[in-house]
Amino acid sequence: MKKFGLLSMLTILLLSGCQKKDAYLTVLKDPDNIHHSMKQLSDVIVHDIFSPPVASRIYVYPSIAAYEAMLPAYPDYKSLAGQLHGLTPTPQPDTTRTICFELASVHAFLKIGTMLIFSEDKMKEYQKNLYAKLKPTMPSDVWDNSLAYGEEVAAHIKAWMDGDNYKQTRTFPKFSITDEPSRWKPTPPAYIDGIEPAWAKIRTMVIDSSSMFKPAAPPAFDMTEGSEFRTKVEEVYRVVNESTPETKAIASFWDCNPYVSHQTGHVMFATKKITPGGHWIGITNIACHVAKADFPKTVEAYTLTSICLFDAFISCWDEKYRSNLIRPETVINQYMDENWVPILQTPPFPEHTSGHSVISTASAIGLTSLFGTPFAYTDSVEVEYGLEPRHFNAFLDASSEAAISRLYGGIHYMPAIEFGVDQGKKVGELIVSRLEMEKK
Structure with missing residues (x-):
């Protein structure tokens, strides 16, 4: 009976440890992490008074970054590379590292979104508060790996984004x-x-x-x-x-x-x-x-x-x-x-x-x-x-x-x-x- 009791206790402790270690799998799959991030972006767009066309640009690139960054975890979804004009294949993750692709997705979204608005401090403060809630749920190495992949995807999307002629149109003359x-x-x-x-x-x-x-x-x-x-x-x-x-x-x-x-x-x-x-x-x-x-x-x-x-x-x-x-x-x-x-x-x-x-x-x-x-x-x-x-x-x-x-x-x-x-x-x-x- 003592052996059985000890074995049961060890099993419970092991399962408890695994559940705690993998808690992020549930927390990060919550779509509210994307919903709240998008709402924050919308609020900043309103605050900064972007025009309707420019606002559409601020919505689209962070969304595409989030989409591409999540794909390795969701094989039923297909990359937009080759489907959108000029978008080349997104860098693939290092398969030897454990990555939370939902976190990478949110991070890529916030990274690109912050680049496109004026009130960067508002986006950075939101990110700081969000990450303070999410980070304790995840092993530090997984956290670092996930952010690194999100950064990699964001850099790829930024390079593509920079070729859309937006910067050039800033120098065009006013309407006559x-x-x-x-x-x-x-x-x-x-x-x-x-x-x-x-x-x-x-x-x-x-x-x-x-x-x-x-x-x-x-x-x-x-x-x-x-x-x-x-x-x-x-x-x-x-x-x-x-x-x-x-x-x-x-x-x-x-x-x-x-x-x-x-x-x-x-x-x-x-x-x-x-x-x-x-x-x-x-x-x-x-x-x-x-x-x-x-x-x-x-x-x-x-x-x-x-x-x-x-x-x-x-x-x-x-x-x-x-x-x-x-x-x-x-x-x-x-x-x-x-x-x-x-x-x-x-x-x-x-x-x-x-x-x-x-x-x-x-x-x-x-x-x-x-x-x-x-x-x-x-x-x-x-x-x-x-x-x-x-x-x-x-x-x-x-x-x-x-x-x-x-x-x-x-x-x-x-x-x-x-x-x-x-x-x-x-x-x-x-x-x-x-x-x-x-x-x-």
């Missing part, structure tokens, strides 16, 4: 304003210059080029009575003037304008808001929680959504600065009603096509490919900005509402919305058809 009646002009109250006029020069991820899905042109500028263009302008004017509490709520929910300015006397200040891409990253978070997505599925979802956002913004911005169309606010003030103001503040770039229509549709198609349809969820992304949550039964229902919100808000004509939805549909469908993330 002309007196031509149809052309975009800065709008009140801040009269900000057109943002990112050269964004079409950024290297795409999946689509062949920025102009691959060139949408139909907007109606020709013509403010004579009965013209197609004037009819579209009058539609915006009427919809805003006859707005209801529901249309106002929809417009506000999908505003996502990081440039909202307020003027009191001679003092101007800004209200910080999440970008359109940030809203869809938030929807991705919600979808993962509803679907109870595990660590790899969560990373896949963020990666696919961010790729859809990135290419959709490039496609949209290519058309914006090609058609260079004047905004409803400018036209209505000049030709119809000098005191008219839209429900939403007009963002600082040309009108056609609608950014939310393009990027929301592309993102919705990406999410639908992962989680299916119908997919009921409550969108609470804007609650922290003082707005009520909204319920949707499918991602494409949400993207349709996001698109029409631009008419309700008075900042887009219907052609920009309709053609933008079609443009986003083509971008999203191509990405989903070309990318193979889960091995078949």
Whole structure:
């Protein structure tokens, strides 16, 4: 009996030691480590007031780094090397060392994310606090090996990232304003210059080029009575003037304008808001929680959504600065009603096509490919900005509402919305058809 008791005790101690040693396997597989890191990145993007196109770049590279770093632990997932323009195979890990690839994934995400924002201290403080919780769960050698592999993957992604023409576009001249009646002009109250006029020069991820899905042109500028263009302008004017509490709520929910300015006397200040891409990253978070997505599925979802956002913004911005169309606010003030103001503040770039229509549709198609349809969820992304949550039964229902919100808000004509939805549909469908993330 004594021998049996001693043997049982040794067995329990051995198992207990193994469980403690391997505790990190459970802790690090928690997808909240990625969710919280992404939320921190979103918060910093809002704080630093990045433009919607630039924000899409800040989301995509950390997501791809996280995805590539986790792959050695998940053989059912396929590398994006050779699938994304210019991305070469990621360095493979040293198989003689024990590595926690979930930690490597989080570390690669944070490493790249910190490179892309201004408030590095906020990301570093978050990382410090997160690692203080995670490190005690893991043997020191595994910890060091995992961070080292995350660094290696991040360095590889950074080298690829640096070739996307972003740095070169920082040196391009500002957008030139002309007196031509149809052309975009800065709008009140801040009269900000057109943002990112050269964004079409950024290297795409999946689509062949920025102009691959060139949408139909907007109606020709013509403010004579009965013209197609004037009819579209009058539609915006009427919809805003006859707005209801529901249309106002929809417009506000999908505003996502990081440039909202307020003027009191001679003092101007800004209200910080999440970008359109940030809203869809938030929807991705919600979808993962509803679907109870595990660590790899969560990373896949963020990666696919961010790729859809990135290419959709490039496609949209290519058309914006090609058609260079004047905004409803400018036209209505000049030709119809000098005191008219839209429900939403007009963002600082040309009108056609609608950014939310393009990027929301592309993102919705990406999410639908992962989680299916119908997919009921409550969108609470804007609650922290003082707005009520909204319920949707499918991602494409949400993207349709996001698109029409631009008419309700008075900042887009219907052609920009309709053609933008079609443009986003083509971008999203191509990405989903070309990318193979889960091995078949």
